[in-house]
Structures are given as C-alpha cells and as structure tokens.
Amino acid sequence: MKKIFNSLKSLLIIRNQSIFILISVLLLGLFFFFISLNNVHTQAYDIERFGIADETIRSPLTFEKEQETERETREAIQSVEDKFEISDEMTEERVEYVEEIFDALEKSEEEIYKLSDVEDENTPVPMTNDEKVQQLKQLLSPEISDAVRDEIWLQLLELSSHDREEGKMVFVDSLKESLEKGVRSENIATEASTLKQSIEDSDLDQDVKEPLYDLSEFAIVENSFFDVEQTMDERREAANSIEPVVIRAGDIIVREGQTITNEVYEELDFAGLLSNERNVYPIIGLALLITLIISVIAYEMVKLAKQNKLDQRKMISIVFISIMVISLMKAISLYTVQGSQMFYLVPVATGVLLVKQLINERFAVILCTLYAILGSIIFNGEIPGSLNFEVGIYFFFAQLAGILFLTDVKDRLAILKAGIGMAVVNVITVLLFIFLSFENYALEDVFTQAGFGIAAAFFSAVLTIGLLPFFETVLGVLTDSKLLQLSNPNQPLLKKILTEAPGTYHHSVMVANLSETACEAIGANGLLARVGSYYHDIGKTVRPHYFIENQLSINNPHDVIAPRQSAEIIINHPYDGADMLKKYKLPKDIIDIAQQHHGTTLLKYFYYKEKEGNKLVKEKQYRYPGPKPQSKEAAIICICDSVEAAVRSLNEPTEEKIEEIVASIVNDRMMDGQFDDTPITLRDLKIIRLTICEALKGIFHSRIQYPIKEAK
Known part of the structure; x- marks a missing residue:
C-alpha cells in the first residue's frame, strides 16, 4: 500500500511540475512577444500619388527594384563583345x-x-x-x-x-x-x-x-x-555580376517635403506601407520565433525536472531573471538612435551569471544564446524583418565570457573576477566591430565604445552580487555562497552535533573530507557533498548514545535491548535528521542527502543477530526504507559514510586492508542496487574508489615508533 501511495505521490509531483513548467514558459512567451512586438510591426500611411510627404519614411524591409535591375543587366549584356x-x-x-x-x-x-x-x-x-x-x-x-x-x-x-x-x-x-x-x-x-x-x-x-x-x-x-559558348558564358557572367538594385530595410524611401512620384508610390506600396494587410506576416514570424525559444526553455526545464534538479523556486528564478534581462534590453533600446552603440551598455551577462549559480552551466549557455537572439530583434531599430547581428554577437560573447570566467564560486569576489574577464572580452568584441566596419573612427569614439563594454561588465557583476541574496533568501535557491554559509561551525545545527554527539561530528567531518575529494575527482559538486556530509547524521542527536562513535566510557545500550528495537533506532536516524533539517528550513539538497545516505541498505549486524534466534526473520524489516541516492553527491556520501566507519574500526589499518574494505563496500552497494537511481557510472565508481583509498592512506599513514626512554 505504501508503495502505491509513493507512486501516486511521485506522479502527482511530476504532474504539478509539468503544469508549472507550462505556466512558466507561457508567461515568458507572452512577455517576449509583447515586448518585441513594435520591433516587427509596421505603420501604414494614407498617401496619394504626387502628394507631399509629411514625414520621412523608411523602408521596413529589403526589396529589389526589378525594373532598375533589369535595365542594368541589359546594359551589361550589351557591353560584352563577341568572343x-x-x-x-x-x-x-x-x-x-x-x-x-x-x-x-x-x-x-x-x-x-x-x-x-x-x-x-x-x-x-x-x-x-x-x-x-x-x-x-x-x-x-x-x-x-x-x-x-x-x-x-x-x-x-x-x-x-x-x-x-x-x-x-x-x-x-x-x-x-x-x-x-x-x-x-x-x-x-x-x-x-x-x-x-x-x-x-x-x-x-x-x-x-x-x-x-x-x-x-x-x-x-x-x-x-x-565562339557561341564563350560569348554566352561571358554574357551570363556579366548579367550575374550585376548586383540587384535594392532598397534595404532602414533606407529612406521618401524624405519629408518630397513629392510622391509614381516610382516612390510603387516602392511604398511594395514595402507594404500603404496597407495594414501585410503587417500580420511579421507578427506570425515573431510568434513562431518566440514559440521556438520557449520550446527550448521548456525542453531544458523538463530535462532538469527529470534529474530532480528543478523545483518551483528555480522556475520562478528563471522567469524573473529572463524578464529582468529582456526589460533592461528594451529600456536601453528606447534611448538608442540610428547609428548609436548604446547596446554596449546593457549588463546582459547578469542573467546568465545568476542562472549558472542557481541552476547550472548548461542552462546558462542556452539562455545566453536565446537572450542574444532576442537582443538582435529588440535593437533592430524597429525595422521589421531585420535582425541586428552586431548586437546578437556582442550579447552572445559578453554572456559566454561571464559563464566561462565564473568558476569555483567560494565568495562574492569570484563574481568580480569574472567581471574583469567579461570586460576584456567586451572590449575585444567592440574593437572587432570597429576594425571590420572599414569606417574611420575617431580615437575618442573608440575609447567611448570600449568604455561602454567595460561598464556593462562592471554593472553585470554588481547586479549579480546584489540580486543573489534575494534568490537565496526569498526563494531559497541553493548556491555555493549559501553552502559556504551553511558550513560555518557557528550554525545552530552544527553546534548541536558538536555538543550533543561529538563522535558523530568528528565522523561527519571525516566523511566530508572524503566526499568532497571524491566528488571533485568525477566532476560532481564537492562543496555540496562537504556541507551535506556535515548535516547527514544530524538525526543521531535524537539518541546519540545509541551510536558507537558517541559511546565513550559507557556500556553499549544495544546489549540490553532486542535487535529489532536497536534496528528501529538506527534506521530512524536519516529520517529524524531530515525532519530536523526541514524544521530549520535548510535547502532541499541537504535534506535529500540526509534522507538518502543509507538508501535501502541492510542493517546487517542486527539482522544476522536476530537471525541467530529467529530463522524466519525477514530481511525487509532490517532495511532502510530509502529512497536510494538520487544524485552523485548522495551516492558518494553513502559510500564514504560506510567506508569511514569501517576503516576507523580497524586496529592496524594498512594500505591493503583499506583497499580491500573500500572495494568491498563499493561493490556491495553496487550489487545491492543502491546506485540504480543515480547518474553515476562504473568509471565514476572506479575513480571514487581510487580517490577514497588515496585519501584514507594519507589519513592513516604509518608513523615512526619513537623509543621510550627507560627510567634510570
């Protein structure tokens, strides 16, 4: 019955997540659509032939003047001599x-x-x-x-x-x-x-x-x-060499005060500026683009949800960050005139810097690309049908630089260091556009535009530092900075372990050292493993003396109670700890590690002790109810927790014994199916085993036996 209940609960959670993902991407889609609508929508004019233009009218699209092109082509063909x-x-x-x-x-x-x-x-x-x-x-x-x-x-x-x-x-x-x-x-x-x-x-x-x-x-x-063939080839080449005579998007069709000639009238008509009928097509195109963008976001959200790396708080963060970044683009675009480079000032990297810390790097790279695409629309000078590729390229490299330079966030200074890297990349991108343009820029303009790029990088870093506490505190999203705060020994729960269960505290510190080393060896989150290890046995503080590491100079209470009762006390500690962590509102990742670090393993000592007097005892009664580890970090802590306790129990730990114990525990957990729900691989397990062995050899290395001076 419990199994059916858990299945129904899982299905309900998945359904709720799917609904929330759908709501999130629809909200983002509507926002993206309406904020960029005026960048693709054209205005229609009530103009008559041979009238006077009341204002300067620019072409909303690029189109060819076919008659002019045909005339130039004809002249080019006629100029080719017979071959x-x-x-x-x-x-x-x-x-x-x-x-x-x-x-x-x-x-x-x-x-x-x-x-x-x-x-x-x-x-x-x-x-x-x-x-x-x-x-x-x-x-x-x-x-x-x-x-x-x-x-x-x-x-x-x-x-x-x-x-x-x-x-x-x-x-x-x-x-x-x-x-x-x-x-x-x-x-x-x-x-x-x-x-x-x-x-x-x-x-x-x-x-x-x-x-x-x-x-x-x-x-x-x-x-x-x-030579007929050569003559025809040269005539074709001459015809092909003629560039189509085009009016490009943004080009002036008629200036204010000019007469609307037949040619001008036809150009206005061809550009769709005399009727609202053609305005629907750019809107459809924008809708299709937005659909593609939100589809990519939805796909990545679903993928994260399947990996248990996405909850409602993170979804809210994605929506909020996306709205903030696009709004900043739109606000600055309103003050951007034709030919100006104000887009260099947009602190566009703020969004991906936050996303990398709150979600992961892959999602940040994907949003980096999507934001760049939207930026190329928003900064198109409100010329329908055109994309500002210069803006798109600048935004892409500015954001990508932030993602690449932001590594190992141990404190807020790491974000400022990433800001320096972003500033360098922004300046390089600005210079790239200047040199590719073949235009003569004054030195003052070069310094001004480069200064815009530096300012954008600085603003991005400052905004990230300022907004990060909001996501950590208000939305409760776990970041490296938050983990560092939780690792402070002055945290109430850590002080509780230290004072009430000092043996467990020492055990947790040892597990933390081993887990962090193993996680970093396979590319998992070492900091999360360390902090999770500090709190994984917090449930032992409910009955500290029933755990051997806290039984200093006292009799073992398990000697006077039944094995079944002992097993219940031991088995309850992960779930007592999870309840305690929830009460203190610790992040879900820490709670999951505490709840999953024993998985569904068998409490062998008390099981076999019970089996000596009761052959009909069921193994299920002496297994932890789970769940099994769901992440690489939880799986590694599951291994290190058992390894540390086993090695500590050795009288004379040698390298051979350490290697034998570690291999035995890893193989036992694997054969018992404890890693079935984790993304961990056999290669990862091999690296983990070798890394733990090396760490333990360093801890339990042999010492020189100093001679004892005899009393005279």
Missing part, C-alpha cells in the same frame, strides 16, 4: 606550309644543280624556267602548289639561298604574329596588308620582298571563329 576562338591547328598548319615552301625551294635548287652537272658529250644541259617550276611543284603539297602562281615560284627560285633564308625568317615571324592575334573572315585582307607592311618595313632587298608580298595572300587565312 572568338583562335584555331591553333590552323595557325600551325599555315606556318608549316610556309616552312614547307622554303624547304622545297632548297631541295629543288639542289636537284637543279645536280641535273645541270650531267654532261652529254661534255656539254651542260640547262633547265628551262617551266621545268624548274614543275620540278618545284612536284616537291610541294597540292594545297600549296595550286594556290600560288608560277611566277612567284620562279621569283623565289631565282633568289640566293641566303636571301631566301632571311626572307623566310622575316616572313614566318610576321605570319605567326598575325595569326596568333587571330584572323577573322571580315579582316583577312586587313591582316594580309599588315603582313605585307611588316615585310615592307624589314631590311630585305626589294627583289626578296616582291615574291613575299604575293605569298602573303596565300599564308593569311581565317583562323579565328565565333
């Missing part, structure tokens, strides 16, 4: 033809010389001009021989080898130059004339130039052809 591709094959072919001509001339001259040396009755037989030409043509390709007149061949044959060689060099070089530039069909004659002019300008003899002039007509041919 031609020069055929390297044809260039090489014509040059080879020319070289073939001069090679053939040399070969033909050699043949003519040989034939002239043949003697018939000692009389040389000379060749006629026609025979010489025919002899030459036989050495040439038909494409060459048919294209050049015989007179040209004869003129070339009559030149000396030296003249032909010089003519060849000039002709080939000039031909290559003309062909490599490209010869199109419409300028063949022009290029031929250019080649002739090159020959004319050379130092060749006139009788060499004459045949080369005629040869130019043959050598110059079309080798540059219209």
Whole structure:
C-alpha cells in the first residue's frame, strides 16, 4: 500500500511540475512577444500619388527594384563583345606550309644543280624556267602548289639561298604574329596588308620582298571563329555580376517635403506601407520565433525536472531573471538612435551569471544564446524583418565570457573576477566591430565604445552580487555562497552535533573530507557533498548514545535491548535528521542527502543477530526504507559514510586492508542496487574508489615508533 501511495505521490509531483513548467514558459512567451512586438510591426500611411510627404519614411524591409535591375543587366549584356576562338591547328598548319615552301625551294635548287652537272658529250644541259617550276611543284603539297602562281615560284627560285633564308625568317615571324592575334573572315585582307607592311618595313632587298608580298595572300587565312559558348558564358557572367538594385530595410524611401512620384508610390506600396494587410506576416514570424525559444526553455526545464534538479523556486528564478534581462534590453533600446552603440551598455551577462549559480552551466549557455537572439530583434531599430547581428554577437560573447570566467564560486569576489574577464572580452568584441566596419573612427569614439563594454561588465557583476541574496533568501535557491554559509561551525545545527554527539561530528567531518575529494575527482559538486556530509547524521542527536562513535566510557545500550528495537533506532536516524533539517528550513539538497545516505541498505549486524534466534526473520524489516541516492553527491556520501566507519574500526589499518574494505563496500552497494537511481557510472565508481583509498592512506599513514626512554 505504501508503495502505491509513493507512486501516486511521485506522479502527482511530476504532474504539478509539468503544469508549472507550462505556466512558466507561457508567461515568458507572452512577455517576449509583447515586448518585441513594435520591433516587427509596421505603420501604414494614407498617401496619394504626387502628394507631399509629411514625414520621412523608411523602408521596413529589403526589396529589389526589378525594373532598375533589369535595365542594368541589359546594359551589361550589351557591353560584352563577341568572343572568338583562335584555331591553333590552323595557325600551325599555315606556318608549316610556309616552312614547307622554303624547304622545297632548297631541295629543288639542289636537284637543279645536280641535273645541270650531267654532261652529254661534255656539254651542260640547262633547265628551262617551266621545268624548274614543275620540278618545284612536284616537291610541294597540292594545297600549296595550286594556290600560288608560277611566277612567284620562279621569283623565289631565282633568289640566293641566303636571301631566301632571311626572307623566310622575316616572313614566318610576321605570319605567326598575325595569326596568333587571330584572323577573322571580315579582316583577312586587313591582316594580309599588315603582313605585307611588316615585310615592307624589314631590311630585305626589294627583289626578296616582291615574291613575299604575293605569298602573303596565300599564308593569311581565317583562323579565328565565333565562339557561341564563350560569348554566352561571358554574357551570363556579366548579367550575374550585376548586383540587384535594392532598397534595404532602414533606407529612406521618401524624405519629408518630397513629392510622391509614381516610382516612390510603387516602392511604398511594395514595402507594404500603404496597407495594414501585410503587417500580420511579421507578427506570425515573431510568434513562431518566440514559440521556438520557449520550446527550448521548456525542453531544458523538463530535462532538469527529470534529474530532480528543478523545483518551483528555480522556475520562478528563471522567469524573473529572463524578464529582468529582456526589460533592461528594451529600456536601453528606447534611448538608442540610428547609428548609436548604446547596446554596449546593457549588463546582459547578469542573467546568465545568476542562472549558472542557481541552476547550472548548461542552462546558462542556452539562455545566453536565446537572450542574444532576442537582443538582435529588440535593437533592430524597429525595422521589421531585420535582425541586428552586431548586437546578437556582442550579447552572445559578453554572456559566454561571464559563464566561462565564473568558476569555483567560494565568495562574492569570484563574481568580480569574472567581471574583469567579461570586460576584456567586451572590449575585444567592440574593437572587432570597429576594425571590420572599414569606417574611420575617431580615437575618442573608440575609447567611448570600449568604455561602454567595460561598464556593462562592471554593472553585470554588481547586479549579480546584489540580486543573489534575494534568490537565496526569498526563494531559497541553493548556491555555493549559501553552502559556504551553511558550513560555518557557528550554525545552530552544527553546534548541536558538536555538543550533543561529538563522535558523530568528528565522523561527519571525516566523511566530508572524503566526499568532497571524491566528488571533485568525477566532476560532481564537492562543496555540496562537504556541507551535506556535515548535516547527514544530524538525526543521531535524537539518541546519540545509541551510536558507537558517541559511546565513550559507557556500556553499549544495544546489549540490553532486542535487535529489532536497536534496528528501529538506527534506521530512524536519516529520517529524524531530515525532519530536523526541514524544521530549520535548510535547502532541499541537504535534506535529500540526509534522507538518502543509507538508501535501502541492510542493517546487517542486527539482522544476522536476530537471525541467530529467529530463522524466519525477514530481511525487509532490517532495511532502510530509502529512497536510494538520487544524485552523485548522495551516492558518494553513502559510500564514504560506510567506508569511514569501517576503516576507523580497524586496529592496524594498512594500505591493503583499506583497499580491500573500500572495494568491498563499493561493490556491495553496487550489487545491492543502491546506485540504480543515480547518474553515476562504473568509471565514476572506479575513480571514487581510487580517490577514497588515496585519501584514507594519507589519513592513516604509518608513523615512526619513537623509543621510550627507560627510567634510570
């Protein structure tokens, strides 16, 4: 029956938490929506064509002037000239033809010389001009021989080898130059004339130039052809290079006193400034964004609730902090004019500094991102559809710096130290924007904006220090600062343990030392473990003499009472302690540790003592009712509590015995299922075991036996 009652109670708690989470995120969503509504809502104007503008009107959105863009694109395309591709094959072919001509001339001259040396009755037989030409043509390709007149061949044959060689060099070089530039069909004659002019300008003899002039007509041919693909690619590239002609959000469409021309009227109409119909779309967009933001917050809250790390007080803290941070942004945005950098002054890091201390670092990072997004809307100059990314980036790094620099909060000075780190990051971010802007800033402006960043970091630290006691006292949220206060030996309950159960106090201090060391080794909250250890056995003060550490020079009262009665006294101490802690209004985390530090373990000594005379005894009667440890800190205290008592009972604690006892207790708790409800892992347990062993070896290290001086 009790099990069913506990299940129903758990379900009721979960249901109540879910309802409270839903209420919290809905409240935040409504607040975010209405505080940023005017940043996305546009005003409609009653304006007629050719009227006079009563005020300066800026565009609420960025849009393209399509007709202007099309005109510029058309002009860019028309400015692209036709592209031609020069055929390297044809260039090489014509040059080879020319070289073939001069090679053939040399070969033909050699043949003519040989034939002239043949003697018939000692009389040389000379060749006629026609025979010489025919002899030459036989050495040439038909494409060459048919294209050049015989007179040209004869003129070339009559030149000396030296003249032909010089003519060849000039002709080939000039031909290559003309062909490599490209010869199109419409300028063949022009290029031929250019080649002739090159020959004319050379130092060749006139009788060499004459045949080369005629040869130019043959050598110059079309080798540059219209390239459709390249031309289209360049035209497309030219069209793509044209930036759209746009009116950007915040740009002035018409100034006060100007005439509303047709073009201006159309721009106003396109921007949705002549009708309220389009105003609904930015509102829908804002609603969707807010929905996403609160969904992320709700998801993280549910996750924390499942880990038993979220209660109603922390939910209230999240709502209050979020409203405070966004309100500060809105207040400063109201005094921000176009082009000013007042957002540098917002102490935006206050929220995440508080959240890291009150909740955890992960939740602080998530809120850091969400606050930055909302800030980019709130500081958009009330231009719908635009986000101020500069603000978003600055807010993100300012908050992230606060989260990263705030570590190991043992006192309020840690927050001020984090403020110094935030100031450095703020200044770096400000300088980043200045250098990226390419604008000329006066040195005075640079110092002013950097000063804003430093002031924001200082205000964030001061506000955090001032607001933290409110959350600790009024809402009862546990922080490191609160834990340090609870660890003060002058606390009433700690004084009660010290005076009424000094053995238990000493035991608690030893457990605190071991627990803190083990927690820090696996990344758990060592300070919470230490303070929880101080109070975990406060319930023993109800009947202090029934616990062996307080039985100094007295008989053990358990020797004269039944094992069942002894077990009830021992088993009740975690719950007596939890009731006492609740009465003194200590934080829930401390109460949970006191209640869970024995879990559902078996009180073995009295169980086996009872079993000696009663074989039918039930194990359940000698088990703590629980609950089992729910956190890493409670699990570690559960281990250290048993380890400290077991090691203290050893007459001669050696390293081997210590290691054996610690391993035995850890394995026993694990096999008994005491860690089933905790997020602790096998790797964590191994580290915990090794850390506890090292700590105990340091406490119970062997000492030198000094000799006793004998009396004379």
